[in-house]
Amino acid sequence: LNDAHRNPIYSMPHTGEGSYSYTSTGEGRYSYCFRNNAPHEIVVNFNPHGPEDEVFLASHDATPAENEVRKLSHNIEEVRDHFSFMLFRNEVHDQSVSDTQKRMFHWAILQVLALAGVCGWQIYYVRSLFKIRGVV
Secondary structure, three states, X not given: OEOOOOOEOOOOOOOOOOOXXXXXXXOOOOEOOOOOOOOOOOOOOOOOOOOOOHHHHHHOOOOHHHHHHHHHHHHXXXXXXXXXXXXXXXXXXXXXXXXXXXXXXXXXXHHHHHHHHHHHHHXXXXXXXXXXXXXX
C-alpha cells in the first residue's frame, strides 16, 4: 500500500492470506501494488472500504443504541465481505476440481486405448507364433 506521494505504507511479502486496515491521514490517491515473483499464478482478492459516515457519527454524541447499531452494521459488512470472498474461493476450487477431473478422464481414455493396443498386439503375436509352429 502506497500513499498519495508513493511512499510505502504497508507491505506483506511472502504471505498466503492476510488482512490489513488503514485510515488515511491525508488526501490523494492511494495505490496498491501486487507483485508475483512465484512461478505460478496468484489470485488476489481485496475489499477496500471508505469511512462512510464514521466521521459524521463520531462528531456528535451518540446514544448507546446508535453505537450498537453502528457496530452491528460494521459486523454485517464484514460478514458480507467474508461471504463474497468465500464464494470467490469456492469458484476457484470448483474450477480446479473440474480441470483435474477432465485431465483424469483424458488420462483414463489414454490408458484404455493403450491397454487395448497392447492386448491386440499380444493376441496378434501369440496367433502368429502358433501359426509358425503349425498349431493353429
